[in-house]
Amino acid sequence: MENEKKKPLKRSPSLVAxxxxxxHSLLLCWKIRMAFRNGIDVNRIKKxxxxxxxxxxxxxxxxxxxxxxxxxxxxxxxxxxxMTEHRRLKRLFEDTTxxxxxxxxxxxxxxxxxxxxxxxxxxxxxxxxxxxxxxxIKEHHRGLDFVENETDxxxx
Numbered sequence: 001m002e003n004e005k006k007k008p009l010k011r012s013p014s015l016v017a018x019x020x021x022x023x024h025s026l027l028l029c030w031k032i033r034m035a036f037r038n039g040i041d042v043n044r045i046k047k048x049x050x051x052x053x054x055x056x057x058x059x060x061x062x063x064x065x066x067x068x069x070x071x072x073x074x075x076x077x078x079x080x081x082x083m084t085e086h087r088r089l090k091r092l093f094e095d096t097t098x099x100x101x102x103x104x105x106x107x108x109x110x111x112x113x114x115x116x117x118x119x120x121x122x123x124x125x126x127x128x129x130x131x132x133x134x135x136x137i138k139e140h141h142r143g144l145d146f147v148e149n150e151t152d153x154x155x156x
Contacts, residue, residue: 013134013138014138015126029107042103048152051149061086061090064082082113
């Protein structure tokens with residue numbers, strides 16, 4: 001058992017695009033970590049994270065909340081946790097009082113949130129969603145490929 005490797009999670013095709021977006025959000029966490037490690041000015045990091053939030057996160061949260069979470073229902077404990085985490089992350093992204101603290105918390109909490117959604121919430125959705133619900137999820141994904149903001153690539 002010690003050497004047993006974790007099997008990769010098998011993702012429903014209807015959720016693959018969301019998992020891909022999660023990957024880009026994990027990269028945001030990595031970029032913030034690298035920027036802090038390399039002493040990058042917090043305003044540069046904040047400008048990028050603001051762009052990422054407005055361009056990618058807001059719509060991602062909206063579609064998840066409307067089409068994915070509805071499979072389980074608002075009273076489901078996993079959905080309640082995800083909604084609480086979405087609200088917390090929104091507050092952190094929108095906070096302007098202490099950007100360094102907010103970015104540090106985003107880096108930590110966003111990564112935990114994504115791992116939770118991928119390992120627990122999405123797994124449960126896949127298990128109970130009807131084919132029609134999965135198709136609805138797939139239909140309502142924006143379907144846009146990620147386009148990086150390379151105005152200031154502080155992480156390179």
